[in-house]
Amino acid sequence: xxxxxxxxxxxxxxxxxxxxxxxxxxxxxxxxxxxxxxxxxxxxxxxxxxxxxxxxxxxxxxxxxxxxxxxxxxxxxxxxxxxxxxxxxxxxxxxxxxxxxxxxxxxxxxxxxxxxxxxxxxxxxxxxxxxxxxxxxxxxxxxxxxxxxxxxxxxxxxxxxxxxxxxxxxxxxxxxxxxxxxxxxxxxxxxxxxxxxxxxxxxxxxxxxxxxxxxxxxxxxxxxxxxxxxxxxxxxxxxxxxxxxxxxxxxxxxxxxxxxxxxxxxxxxxxxxxxxxxxxxxxxxxxxxxxxxxxxxxxxxxxxxxxxxxxxxxxxxxxxx
Amino acid sequence: xxxxxxxxxxxxxxxxxxxxxxxxxxxxxxxxxxxxxxxxxxxxxxxxxxxxxxxxxxxxxxxxxxxxxxxxxxxxxxxxxxxxxxxxxxxxxxxxxxxxxxxxxxxxxxxxxxxxxxxxxxxxxxxxxxxxxxxxxxxxxxxxxxxxxxxxxxxxxxxxxxxxxxxxxxxxxxxxxxxxxxxxxxxxxxxxxxxxxxxxxxxxxxxxxxxxxxxxxxxxxxxxxxxxxxxxxxxxxxxxxxxxxxxxxxxxxxxxxxxxxxxxxxxxxxxxxxxxxxxxxxxxxxxxxxxx
Numbered sequence: 337x338x339x340x341x342x343x344x345x346x347x348x349x350x351x352x353x354x355x356x357x358x359x360x361x362x363x364x365x366x367x368x369x370x371x372x373x374x375x376x377x378x379x380x381x382x383x384x385x386x387x388x389x390x391x392x393x394x395x396x397x398x399x400x401x402x403x404x405x406x407x408x409x410x411x412x413x414x415x416x417x418x419x420x421x422x423x424x425x426x427x428x429x430x431x432x433x434x435x436x437x438x439x440x441x442x443x444x445x446x447x448x449x450x451x452x453x454x455x456x457x458x459x460x461x462x463x464x465x466x467x468x469x470x471x472x473x474x475x476x477x478x479x480x481x482x483x484x485x486x487x488x489x490x491x492x493x494x495x496x497x498x499x500x501x502x503x504x505x506x507x508x509x510x511x512x513x514x515x516x517x518x519x520x521x522x523x524x525x526x527x528x529x530x531x532x533x534x535x536x537x538x539x540x541x542x543x544x545x546x547x548x549x550x551x552x553x554x555x556x557x558x559x560x561x562x563x564x565x566x567x568x569x570x571x572x573x574x575x576x577x578x579x580x581x582x583x584x585x586x587x588x589x590x591x592x593x594x595x596x597x598x599x600x601x602x603x604x605x606x607x608x609x610x611x612x613x614x615x616x617x618x619x620x621x622x623x624x625x626x627x628x629x630x631x632x633x634x635x636x637x638x639x640x641x642x643x644x645x646x647x648x649x650x651x652x653x654x655x656x657x
Numbered sequence: 658x659x660x661x662x663x664x665x666x667x668x669x670x671x672x673x674x675x676x677x678x679x680x681x682x683x684x685x686x687x688x689x690x691x692x693x694x695x696x697x698x699x700x701x702x703x704x705x706x707x708x709x710x711x712x713x714x715x716x717x718x719x720x721x722x723x724x725x726x727x728x729x730x731x732x733x734x735x736x737x738x739x740x741x742x743x744x745x746x747x748x749x750x751x752x753x754x755x756x757x758x759x760x761x762x763x764x765x766x767x768x769x770x771x772x773x774x775x776x777x778x779x780x781x782x783x784x785x786x787x788x789x790x791x792x793x794x795x796x797x798x799x800x801x802x803x804x805x806x807x808x809x810x811x812x813x814x815x816x817x818x819x820x821x822x823x824x825x826x827x828x829x830x831x832x833x834x835x836x837x838x839x840x841x842x843x844x845x846x847x848x849x850x851x852x853x854x855x856x857x858x859x860x861x862x863x864x865x866x867x868x869x870x871x872x873x874x875x876x877x878x879x880x881x882x883x884x885x886x887x888x889x890x891x892x893x894x895x896x897x898x899x900x901x902x903x904x905x906x907x908x909x910x911x912x913x914x915x916x917x918x919x920x921x922x923x924x925x926x927x928x929x930x931x932x933x934x935x936x937x938x939x940x941x942x943x944x945x946x947x948x949x
Binding site for chain 1: 664665666667668669671672674675676677678679681682683684685686687689690693700746749750752753754756760762763764765766767769770771772773774775777778779780781782784786787789792793821824825882884885888889892907908911912917920921924
């Protein structure tokens with residue numbers, strides 16, 4: 337990758353690499369901390385120790401090793417006792433010795449993160465797929481049909497993109513509480529099933545499709561829905577994928593709305609769960625970093641998989657936001 | 658076809674799901690919130706009409722002015738800083754160098770991650786005793802600070818983190834803008850003996866101005882609505898309320914103190930300010946933008 341065909345660009349690389357370190361170090365620090373014990377984290381030494389103390393077990397002498405085995409036995413007993421009464425589990429503090437994934441286990445015990453994950457995945461996938469379907473229907477109508485108040489409708493659509501989100505939070509909360517939807521999945525999902533941005537984005541793409549195709553197909557007896565289903569949708573898969581990525585990211589990271597419309601633990605999405613865990617865990621930095629890592633990692637992995645598609649679409653559509 | 662289908666109400670079948678949801682959750686709420694801002698209402702009792710009472714109370718509320726000032730401070734520092742750094746990075750990336758895709762990926766990672774998770778990480782980085790920042794500063798024998806607990810440093814710390822978080826987004830947009838500037842202009846300038854600074858001043862900056870204008874407008878709107886990082890990093894408005902911003906203030910008024918009418922009045926004032934800023938950008942600043 338680095339062939340240095342142009343040695344005159346070496347300073348550019350140096351600056352960019354320094355910048356990259358700056359962009360990445362919080363994540364590296366986060367992952368490193370998530371594998372450290374509270375003792376390791378709370379050393380007040382001024383040196384920066386990045387790697388967790390992996391060599392620790394090999395330094396133990398015979399006595400310490402026996403003590404450690406004893407502790408493990410006690411731990412196992414305590415664990416069995418806990419299994420009998422899982423309610424008490426929450427208040428249990430993790431005892432030394434520390435193992436690699438203890439912070440992760442602590443976080444998973446303190447808050448039902450698996451439940452938050454399932455909620456987030458359910459809400460994100462539902463909103464992404466249904467809003468794409470609705471938006472493509474509306475964009476299809478705007479691109480191919482002429483109907484009364486078409487321009488007024490389109491202007492209204494664009495107008496909603498200019499309104500600030502926070503002006504909507506309170507009236508929507510009032511509206512949802514009248515509907516009895518506060519603390520339901522409906523509140524997390526329904527308001528986001530329509531996206532003016534997606535309609536606008538897809539309309540621009542549909543307008544590039546040849547109109548002749550539409551007329552030829554209708555003359556041949558193809559209904560409008562068949563044309564949408566059999567011609568327009570298959571042709572627009574690339575732009576649907578791009579939009580789907582945007583929508584997925586926005587929903588996975590959405591925080592303020594779910595924070596306001598839910599306070600039931602069973603309905604919490606990952607971002608809200610993380611924020612509650614953050615105020616609960618206080619200074620337990622290891623588990624906090626583990627929880628952050630769990631929240632960030634699925635997205636970063638997904639990003640690396642879809643990277644090419646994503647950066648290119650971001651570059652071309654960013655100007656139309 | 659245009660005339661044949663003019664009375665085509667059937668098209669509304671396709672529009673219906675989107676339009677119904679948009680009207681219910683995005684259009685009507687605006688009118689509704691304007692109406693409620695003239696009432697005193699805790700959501701449970703009867704709303705009581707107070708006319709412009711909420712607004713006149715707002716303009717006598719020192720905490721509202723404080724939150725407004727903090728928001729302006731945040732916007733005025735974070736927007737130019739972000740533009741400066743992202744422009745520098747984009748110009749470095751606009752060279753014919755290898756591994757450009759890798760760099761782009763790296764600079765974009767903070768953008769895709771959630772603000773809450775990175776706020777937790779930065780809380781730890783800023784920690785007075787165990788945080789990475791103080792450890793790095795110790796290498797240069799700079800005294801440690803309690804960044805988020807110090808009224809003078811809490812807001813700069815949040816701004817620094819926010820610039821880091823949003824940098825990649827602007828880099829990508831600037832890069833697209835830079836790649837639209839024709840190469841031959843630079844070659845001609847070089848032949849005429851223009852220095853690098855002159856090339857930047859007379860070619861890059863004016864030709865990039867539509868992109869810069871776009872980023873400036875979008876970032877200003879976004880920075881007036883800053884909330885999540887403030888909520889996560891400095892609970893209850895920070896030391897001496899030094900990070901109390903408008904959206905956090907109206908969040909507290911509505912969802913902690915249940916003064917919905919008052920909070921909506923604050924939301925409307927904020928909306929008017931954002932609108933005025935955008936209008937000013939559009940009418941005044943855009944005159945200086947060079948459109949080819």
